[in-house]
Amino acid sequence: MFLINCPYCGERDQQEFKAGGEAHIERPKQPTELSDDEWAEYLFMRKNIKGVQFERWNHAHGCRKWFNMVRDTSNDEIKAIYKMGEKPPSQ
Amino acid sequence: MTKNLRVKSSEYIDETNRISFKFNGKTYHGFKGDTLASALLANDVHLVGRSFKYHRPRGIMTSGSEEPNAIVQVNPGTNRTEPNVRATEVEIYNGLEASSQNCWPSVEFDIGGINNFLSPFFPAGFYYKTFMWPASFWEKYEFFIRHSAGLGKSPTSNDPDIYDHRNIHCDVLVVGAGISGILAAKNAAKNNFKTLLVDEKNELGGSTIFENNEFNKIDNKTPSEWLKKEIEEIKGIKNLEIKTRTSVAAYHQYNYLLARENLTDHLETKDKTHKIRQRLLKIRAKKVILATGALERPLIFNNNDRPGIMLSSAIKKYSEFYGVACGSKNVFFTNNDTAYESAMSLYNKGINIEAIIDIRDQSESKIVKKVKEAGIKIYWSHTVVDTAGYKRLNSVSIMKLSNDGTSVTGSKISISCDCLGVAGGWTPAVHLYTQSGSKLKFDEEKKVFLPSQNKSEQISVGACDGDFKLDEIIKNLNQKLKDNLNIKETDLDTIKVEIDQENSKRNIWLLPSDKPLGKTKPFVDYQNDATAKDIKLALREGFRSIEHVKRYTTTGMGTDQGKLGNMHALGIIADTAGVKMGELGTTTFRPPYTPLTFGTIVGRNVGKFFDIFRRTPMNDWHVENKAEFENVGQWKRAWYYPINGETMHQAVQRESKAARESAGILDASTLGKIDIQGSDASEFLNRVYTNAWSKLAIGKCRYGLMLNEDGMVYDDGVTTRLGENHYIMTTTTGGAANVLGKLEDYLQTEWPELDVYLTSVTDHYATASLCGPNSKKILKKIIPDLDLSDENFPHMSFKEAKIGNIKCRIMRISFTGEHSYEINVQASYGKDLWEKCIEAGKEFNITPYGTETMHLLRAEKGFIIVGQDTDGTMTPIDLQMDWIVSKKKYDFIGKRSLYRSDTMREDRKQLVGLLTDDPNIVLEEGAQIVSELNQNPVKMLGHVTSSYFSPNLKKSIALAVVRGGKDMMGKKLFVPMENKNINVTVANPVFYDEKNERLNA
């Protein structure tokens, strides 16, 4: 059970949060211009890394804000948390 | 026949408080402070159970939670009965009853004991190999296995006890209140850390509390004397909370630990009632100090499992702590000095020691000298090769060990005895450490797995970190506390420790016998009856991974998770495979450390507290009017309102007719409602719904379909424009929270530039849906001054009005195809509104209807229910709802996916109507649909999603999804059922009032 430092509320128990998958996958601005393959790349393909992964999380049972997390999936160490729209920390 | 084996008055046993209890139906006596195990031993009862596979007689082996054999059923036949309880942990009280498990008809005479003589036929993997084929025999196998396995009996009536959960946040959690834990907790608390100290036992002090080696001293006192003073001192420290009878079950990431606090199990039944039995502590600690100690290992030799064979440390504890001698003729068998301490404990109480058998060739420590001076016979370089006695040990046979320890030589000596204490060294209790995700390393010299690191948020101290000697413990503990808690001085700086030095070591994982291994029974896992022979067989059969060997032989798979024998199993594997133990890896210890009751896990979340439930403001009326309820998400919704003993079918038929013929009323308060405001609200709706929203006039309503980005239908509902920048969206009852979450996601992460604010207002409004040809007249009676003409208040529009002083929002929208109004008021006026409608509707026979009738009425109109007629694989095109998908809009959620090659396939499942050729047959929802009956295998075309008997059409109707169904209008298909095939015809899904004439009726 992680202890997650919501950038708006502070440290809270994991059960207040919802994981939202890989971060920094931007919705294409002009979806109709994309081929089936390009759209499928956006829609379906995710990396699911063993190691350092950039993720989206939502403080669903708290402030309802979405934010980003850098997590090592091999040992669940949370390396960084930053707000939506902010640049990911350089590794 | 029973003899009293009490040896001296112990300060932990209250001999003035005599307690009567029953074991296997027979009454015994013990004293307050006894465990079931110590009280039985005092009555000379060793035989307490039968082993799992061979049904061999088994006795009490240990004095703690690691006990593999003495597993009992407590209070059998009562509603408080609990199986798989360790007799070593049960504190006795007047009226306690316990019985052996895994034996039939009795522990003394057990039919399964025949397995023992058949044991050559029960090798490792026996169950896997034998009960495999044919599959149809499994029922019989299962019966046989379950009947003989007998892991206790579950209670058959409700648990009368209360369980509880508590969240605890602390700076330092210390697990284990032995000497290391007590000193760690004391120094943490004294340095202003909010500290919690927990221990699974009812007394603090661990094993040091009965430490009796006269050659070990702390500040010139015996360790037990010194520690008692410390215990008194810590009880008064503020900042320090101490919890006994509290066992840490799980250690999760980020220092989140679960512990079970046992509050009433030691009390008499009359004192248990109305009290919390067990409490689950959910602990979040900034730092965790593990002081979990070490478990003594047995030795693995032929027939090492007979009742009377016990751990040497357990014999010492029974003698020193409980004042009980475990035997009257004792032998010890050891590879280290601790057995000599146990021997001296008995000797000093005048109990007979027959001999000590030591696999080492000598030891020069003071305690060994003392034993020699006492005239106790020591057999150096000897091993036990066999034991005798079926229900109780009566002798051991010993022989001289060869120099390399793999064989025995010379002649066999038999020693008569009734108790054998075995001492195989110590295994650090690293279970919780590994549960936390931290890694172990193997220490070749100590032959133990040790924590490989101490991190800032977690340290291991004392025996669980491999420090077994008092001087090491104190010295290392002091340093770790200073480093980890950033303390300059501790009271450990000045402690003077003297210890008796042990200097020779010898470790043999599997001790040889004069018989070949195949003819011996050296048990490694007592609870699961796995022997060294089984482990070697698994290796011969090609198993290599420790995890595979474990599962194949079931070693370590019992309720004790093999706390005693896991190290030997690894050692035997390493020796046999010729690899180093460090390279072999260790198995994973999983939570819980000791079994937890279901009650503790669920706490108060039972019965009506099992899940949250939501009730509408009209709920009391529904209850008073005898509605049946159904669960929709967390909501309790009125399902139907039976009158005069109607069945559900009868009630629904009546309600459906009434709603179409005159007037019906539905409680629609559960529909999700989201208030949407902001200057970009229209643009936002354009992006989330498939149809266009910018031109919707203020005061108008529109139905919308929401997709996922993959093009599949996600939710639907009517949204009303209340103002220039203000909308109210309705969602499905079950989808409300998810829709809000999804919309927030897009707003915050994809379109942060939009000026839009979302607020859930589901609970703020109560909604009554008034429908039927007389609905207008009823509304007119309630709000006489509102112009209800079609010109002023047409279908799909909205008005604000007042019922008396109560403000309301009225939408003229319809989910039934009838002329209808949804009236929304502030939630607290919901019941009032409902009663006004009922009162006003009386002359029109207004009929309240529930969700079942609502489903039927909308099915007559072919309206979908998201989640019933769709399942996350249906596009709007599949639903034949092309009309709602805007071709003009550049983009909306899911639009691009509608043009993927897969979503454009012609042969996708599409929504159609189905009519049965026999109008009286109602199809089963979920039934499969085929076009050919004689195909093999038959091709499944789709399935029925909604099906009812329509009282208004006087025939059966159904909605279904069928492959390529769009082009099948009028086609004959079949619904094959268990004993008949039903003929059906594909039809238009709008069965009733196709031209929507009734909306304005």
Ligand SMILES: [Zn+2]
């Ligand atoms: Zn937050």
